[in-house]
Amino acid sequence: IIANSSYTIKTANKYLISDDSITYWINVIPDMFPSIEVKEHRDSNSVKRVYFNGLLKDDYGLKKLTLNYQVMSAKDSRAGSEVSVSIPFTEEMTQSQFFHFWDLSKLNITSGDQIEYYFEVWDNDAINGSKSSRTDKKVFKAPSLLELELSTEQKNEKIRKDIENSMMLAKKVQRELKEIQKENIDKKSLSWEQKKKIEEVLDSQKELQKNIDQIKHEMTQNFSEQSEYKQVDERLLEKQRQLQDLFEKVMSDEMKELFKKMEELMNEADKSKLQEMLEKMNLSNKDIEKELDRSLEIFKQLELEQKLEDAINKLDELQQEQENLAEKSEDKGEKSEDLKDEQDDLNKKFEDLEKDLDELIKMNKELEFPNDLEDTKDDQKKISESMKESSDNLGKGKKSKASDSQESASDEMKKLSEKLQQMQSDMEQEGREEDLNALRELLENLIQLSFEQERVMDKYKKTNTKSPEYVKLTQDQKKIRDDAKMIEDSLFALSKRVVEIEPFVNREISAINDNMKKTIQLMADRKTPQAGAKQQYIMTAVNNLALLLSEIIEQMQEQMANQMKGDQECEKPGCKKSSCSKPGHGKPSASSMKSLQQQLNKRIKAMKDGKGKGGKNGGKGMSEELAKLAAEQEALRNELQKMNQQLNKAGEGSMGNLEKLAKMMEETETDLVNRRITRETLKRQEEILTRLLEAENAEREREMDKRRRATEAKNEDFGNPTEFLEYNMLKKREMELLKTMPASLKPFYKNKVNEYFNNFNK
Incomplete structure (x- = not known):
């Protein structure tokens, strides 16, 4: 029975049929649509990590739950096919909790991409077929490069201010500690007011520690966001990691332990211990202030380098767009008005780039040790004039002249990019x-x-305190102290540029100078044994420090040697191994080959359409151009084979059938040499490009796998949202619900029990 109906009962026998009857009505309760409620939470460290928890309900039972999403690429404005992911849940119940973790980083989304997603649940209606309900569509939008740049600048500004505020707080704590020390000298025991002051200082110290932890979190989040949506140079990534490590050590465990001991001493009456602890705290805060100052300077330098890297990338991208527009301007079928609009857009982009370069100069001047940056104003002026000239010519309909100006602007951009890269390298x-x-x-x-x-220590041991030589030794010790202070200042200044210098090094030299002061005071008081002990400590500390500096020098020499070796692999000035895309130079990558193949395909198609160099006139010019194209295709094929050999040697042959791809390239070379560009040739070129795109994705996956393996020891399991979603508590409630509900209850009463427990648990 699937619809409302009735039935009648009458009495009858073989002799008589009674007129009396009774009628019953059957009301069919329709199987309702399932319902779904979903809450989502984003990880505070990465917006790409999303946690979902939800409640599913149906009047009879549930069958299936899926998360459905669709990626829309910002590059080609096309939506990909919808992907459906099945999510497990307890099916035998009329309602069920579910939990799901979604890691968007696995989707390889880039800046500007969008993801539309929703959940859909089906019931177990076997009569009419499963019915489904879905949540509203939600959109995750990755920030564009411009949005990312603005966000990074804002966050960097906040980090700088937070570091400066923390430095001011550290200075304030130092002042207050000195005041307490002075007041404590003439008093036998701590007064209530002094205890109150110490408590306030300790509160300020806790606030300082909290601020430093907050800065660490902001810095980690900022660097993480940058690397999530754009490719950051490996050297900059390494410097980011070093800066983060440096910040981790700003407040050492010894310092934290010192502050705890200070709290314990508050209740003791030992004045000498308290005075000693106050002095140690003061020195610790001085070290914290210095490390914050140092971190701020290194952070500013890193900002500058990132800004320069971004400017180079923008310029390279703009140069490519300008070059493409120059080719379009030669096409008679293109409208001058449309070309002018495109040129005006490029002009605006270059104006923005000029502002970035001006900001770069300003940032450099704000550094304590400015870099030697070359003036590029003349280069910028040439580019700007050429671009403006091309806009004017397009406005007058002179496309040929506009194309010449555009090519000139493109060439000047190349030169400027090389100059900036050389500047970066230098x-x-x-x-x-x-x-x-x-x-x-x-x-x-x-x-x-x-x-x-x-020398002073050896003589001091043998010299009588009443001897005139004793006074001279004290003066010599003062001279050593002055020299040590100069070394401390120089080392601290250098540590603002050399991130490899550990915070421990600065603390050690600071401790040496502090012991120097104490040694001189002990010598003045003629306390020979104590002064000798301090001198011995100074000797040991200085020797240890010398060993540490020696290790840092070796480390830097090794890094420079590796860097020079890497730079030699790239012919282009200032070129980095990761960005060099010239065939035959650097490590071959699918990404660079895809870009070069894309450009090559355009030129081959232009030759087919008669728009390429030599294509209109034919003859010798065309033959030369085809020979060049064939040579470039051969170079790409050689790079592909080289990469294939490297992958096979390393046992990482996970990028598809590269040998078949190489054969396809060879067929194209044959076509080009024989001056035979057919539809089949163009179709083959498109297939080559598609396969290179697949290889690029496989390469990216492999790199991600390597990173995962490299960070395996950190044991970061983002897939378990137990704490975040109070999983255990919710699961426990669900199990209690199962135990409490009798199996014999009819659906109506089961629903009532469900509603009761849901309201009770909220």
């Missing part, structure tokens, strides 16, 4: 060389100081 190389020389000089001074301290 800034890195020369800066490292200067820092290395400064470190060597510091090491020599430190060794000399060690010898001098040893």
Whole structure:
């Protein structure tokens, strides 16, 4: 029975049929549509990690639950096919909780991409067929490069201000500690007011620690967001990691332990211990202030390098767009008005780029140790004039002249890009060389100081306190202290440029100078044993510090050697291994080959249409151009085979059938040499490009796998939303619901029980 109906009962026998009857009505309760409620939560460290929890309900039972999504690429404005992911849940119930973790980073989305997604649930209606209900569509939009740039600038500004505020707080704590120390000298025990002051200082110290933790979180989030949506140069990534490590060590565990001990000493009456602890706290806060100051300077330098890297990338992209527009301007079928609009857009982009370069100069001037940046105003002016000229010519309908101006602008952009890349390379190389020389000089001074301290210490042991030589030794110790102070200042200044110098190094030299002061005071008081012990400590600390600096020098030398080796693989000035795309130079990559193949395909198609160089006139010009195209295709094929060999050698042959792809390229070479560009040739070229795109995706997946393996020891399991969604508690409620509900209950009463428990658990 699937519809409302009735039935009648009458009495009858073989003799008589009674007129009396009774009628019953059957009301069929329709199977209702299932319902679904979903809540989503985003990870505070990455918006690409999403946690869902939801409630499914149906009057009879549930069958299936899916998460459906569709990726819309920002590059070609096309939507991909919809993907459906089945989500497990408890099916035998009329209502069920579900939990799901979604890692969007696995979808390889880039800046500007969008993802539309929704959940859909089906009931178990076997009569009419499963009915489904779905949630409203939601959209996740990855920020565009411009949005990302603005967001990064805002976050960087906040980080800078937070560091500066933390430095001010550290100075304030130092001042307050000194005041308490002075007040405590003349008093036998702590007064209530002094205890209150110490409590306030400790509160300020906790606030400082909280601020530092917050800065660490902001920095991690900022760097993570940058690397999620755009390709960041490996060197910059390494510097980001080093800066994060540096910030982790701003407040050491020893410092935290010191502050805890200070809280415990508050209740003790030992004045000398308290005074000693106050002095240690003061020194610790001084170290914190110095490390914050250092971190701020390194952060500013990193900002500058990132800005320069972004400017180069923008310029390269703009140059390619300008070159493409120059080719379009030669096409008679293109309208001048449309071309002018495109040129005006490029002009606007270049104006924005000029602002970025001006900002770069400003940022460099704000550094404590500015870099030697070359002036590019003349280059910018040439480009700007050529672009403006092309716009004017297009406005007058002179497409041929406009094309010449556009090509000129494109060439000038190439030159400017190379100049900026060379500047980037020089800034890195020369800066490292200067820092290395400064470190060597510091090491020599430190060794000399060690010898001098040893001489004074040996003489001091043998000298009587009443001897005139004793006074001279005290003066010599003061001279050593002055030299050590100079080394400390120089080392701290250098540490603002060299991130490899650990915070421990600065703390160690600071402790050496502090012990120098105490040694001089003990010598003045004629306390020979105590002064000798301090001198011995200074000797040991100086020697340890010299060893540390020696290790840092070796580390920097090794890094510079590796860097020079990497740069030699690339012919282009300032070119980085990761970005060099010239065949035959650097490590071959599917990404660079895809870009080059794309350009090659355009030129082959232009030759087919008679629009390429030599295509209109034919003859010798066309033959030369076809020979060039064939040579370039051959170079790409060689790179492909080289990459295939490397992958097979490393046991990573996971990028499809590259040998077949190489054969297809070889067929194209044959066509080009024989001056035979057919539809089949063009179709083959499209297939080559498609396969290279697949290879690029496989390469990206492989790189991601390598990164995952490299960070395996961190044990970061983002797939378990237990804490985030209170999974255990909800699961427990569900199990209690199952146990409480008798199996014999009819559907109506089961629903009532469900409603009761849901309201009770909210």
